[in-house]
Amino acid sequence: MSKAPQNLFGKRLREARLKASIPQDKLGVLIGIDEMSSSARISRYETGIHAPPFEIAMRLAEALGVPTAYFYCEEEILAELLLVLSKKSPDKLYELKSQLE
Secondary structure: OOOOOOOHHHHHHHHHHHHOOOOHHHHHHHOOOOOOOHHHHHHHHHHOOOOOOHHHHHHHHHHHOOOHHHHOOOOHHHHHHHHHHOOOOHHHHHHHHHHHO
């Protein structure tokens, strides 16, 4: 059994990876990590042993189809909203923003 995430980034990364049904080793390869170390690197990011540089976080987000901000959002409801809003067109986002003002 894998170790539980110790930080917010790791928690969100694991949630997004599992939702996308992508194994750690495949995710690592998708973002350009050497195949031999990809699973270990992703595991270290998920458990909080290492924090990825922001550039790697952006690649992870792109590979998983989530906004990069999702990994760092402290509030659960805001993180969920980020996921929903990231799927909307820019026109729809501007419309929603206008309605909220």
